[in-house]
Amino acid sequence: MDAMGKTRSVLTLTGRFINEAVSFFVFSILDLVDFFLCFLYKVADLFFEAEWKPCYCSSSKEAITNSGKILLSEQGESKIVCLSSTKLQLEEISDTLYTRPSLLSEVSKMTTRENKRGSAVRSKFTVNSTIVEMLQGKIGGQICHPIPRWSDCDCKFCTSWTSSCKESLYVKAEGPKDHDAREDVLFIHGFISSSAFWTETVFPNLSSAAKSNFRLFAIDLLGFGRSPKPADSMYTLREHLEMIEQSVLEPHKVKSFHIVAHSLGCILALALAVKHPNSIKSLTLLAPPYFPIPKGAQATQHMMRMVAPRRVWPVIAFGASIACWYEHISRTVCLLICKNHRFVEFVAKLVTRNRMRTFLLEGFFCHTHNAAWHTLHNVICGTAGKMDAYLDTVRDNLKCNVNVFHGRDDELIPVECSYNVQSRVPRARVKVIEKKDHITIVVGRQKAFARELEAIWNNSSPSG
Template sequence: MLTVSFFPGKWVRKWARSIHYALTLIVFLFLDLLDTILCVVCHYLDEFFEGKTSPCYCAGEGQQGNNVIGVLGIDGEIQVSESLYRRKNPFRETGFLGFPRQFLDSKKKGICDGAVMNRWSDCGCESCVSWINCRDHKLHVEVRETSSQGRIEENCKEKPTENVIFIHGFLSSSSFWTESVLQHLSEFKKGKYKLFSVDLLGFGRSPKPRECFYTLRDHVEMIEKSVILPFNINHFHLVAHSMGCIIALALAAKYPKYARSLTLVSPPIFPSSKDGASLAALEKLAEKKLWPPLAFGSSVMSWYEHIGRCICFLVCRNHRTWERILKLLTPNRHLHFMIMDLTRHTHHSAWHSMHNVICGGAKFTDGYLAMLIKYGVKICVVQGDEDPVVPSECWNYIKKKYPDVEVNMVAKADHTSVVFGREKDLIQNLDKLWIKSAADTTRT
């Protein structure tokens, strides 16, 4: 008997993929056009409200002019990411709609005088601009100290303190650590620690200067200025999450003799190469796709400078209004700290940190890891196996190329739950690592 088999499921999936691909192409082509139009609109609005236009990266490489020259990293290389000025946009490339690049270039006059002030499109509330009145700009730092019994004590007469610096990730603040791990101080039972949790430059309650490029060097120098020098620290452990892992690597590479251990939670570390590493990181971390919503939002905010600025204008500039609305919708009228942190930045600080740290740092991480391993710094990676932000390629690469790095996979954990809800497990692992690395340092 002759039978004929049909596979409707196969054809349905094929058509679904084709439709999804076409929709993705159309949506992002529209966003390319919209970002080109908003580029012109933002330039005229900047000139109207501030008297001078603010530079952007739409014209490609070299558009920022002499300001970029001399932005050098720890290893002497320029740290302005190629992902800023090599993002392709078919409408900008052709000078579409009668807005040729040459016309916009002739209108650009550089950043406004008094560049420390916030832009007209940024929030001007007291909590967002209070740093401007401070004469000596430093990061906001939360400091906790615990005795070997887990209590917070002053002038505790015990063995020398182990210093630990906690660094948060993108669109976050020191609350990421103070409201999670540092809430469990009683778990630190094997040593006396001084714990520093910082708000990175451009985030939380720290300064958000608009003349800054927010490069790795900028972030490292501010931690140095705000923590290492004023507290006279000559040895430390580092614990970092997400984007903070790149900054922690750069900080440890600058002070390899001071760094005793490095714990990287969900690190976005990719195989690096001198040419194209930053663009490759951008395409992998913020691939242009419509689904899931988190991925779509990440791609829009990472690829489209002016659309992102408009979204920040609607959300961040009006964060107090949105917070009041959300509080009315919550039973206890209390917002989670992560919701509050999402708006505590400027578009300028978030845009440049995203590109110059996460993407731009891709070409430096291999060198940093190799240096730290050479100096005997203990490195531990903690990674959730269901992380939708950092692809498995990152930790697989670390495991294969750097066998001296300890990689701990956390089952059923995503980008944030790898910490939240698992604080005690993380604390126990940290405590063991710090004690072991401190003992090894003492023996050597």
């Protein structure tokens, strides 16, 4: 037995050494590749960046672009007007970890001019009349849907959000009417996913009693699924919360509600709980990405190292490292895969003989690199320093039940994260599911999970 134990230890150490060595070699090459791609994209952006490509055209007189709003005049000239005031833009930027340099420089220039002259200065420029006519819809007919940006696909599924309200998230609602519902439940999906993560798994497996007593709201977060994907958004925590409020809480008159959240959604769930402490009936968190920050460490950098450790194995950690550390490589992947997702989905179904979950593929592909990159850095990493305060508020100011689920084999968010939540909020109940990972904690055990949710909702006590 001692010999077997020593052999395992040697093999483990050898495996770690090989992983470290290979990781160092691979990521050294990726550093060079990303630098090279950065140069290529800087050159390409001079000619092909979507400065002339509107996100959508609400009338023949205006169009929204990456840098602001183009107002088209009758004389065939146009001028750039920022979508919001400089003050608001600076407030948004201060809440982010990562921002586009072009936007920062533009706001900086405007602020300097305001300080010098005491009033806002709007840059003007003249464009070719043919371009103006095209934007006005005089050439090629009226533009009634977005012209895809470089990372967008032009299929109906990807552009479906443009046919609905552009000021609201896509919301899948089920259950009784307002006056018949006993309580409300908000479902928040994880990173690069969609509301289908819930509607294709949990919703069909809820009992008839639950469906008759609870209004269920599953949303596509801003920039994902069928929700709007504004090119000028920084996808900050504030923007995500405001869109949830104006898409679900306000129009549906939701006063108190349960929250079920997965991964990235757990951060938004905690922030919502802090913002609406008297409205939360229960918090159900699946694989919450909570890493306590060591004393003296920089919160966002520590979070990036924990979520994306720059390792080639396991595969999911390698993918997270690419997405987190290499903007231009991940942008290329988005360009090659997301823009051509219909072909990729066809190949995946052909190889797996339709065993691949279609809704998981759709959720993964239906986003833009802009939304994914900024959400990753500004929400997951950028709020790392706020998580302690959020959990302390839940512990001290909320009376709702807190339940945490985690897959034992989760290779992206380790199970220790859930125990970290419990250490901060002692009343939180942690349930570790054996032989389940980051996705199969729900997918594959949806019936059991639906029963667990119903028990939580029925046993929860009102907050406040």
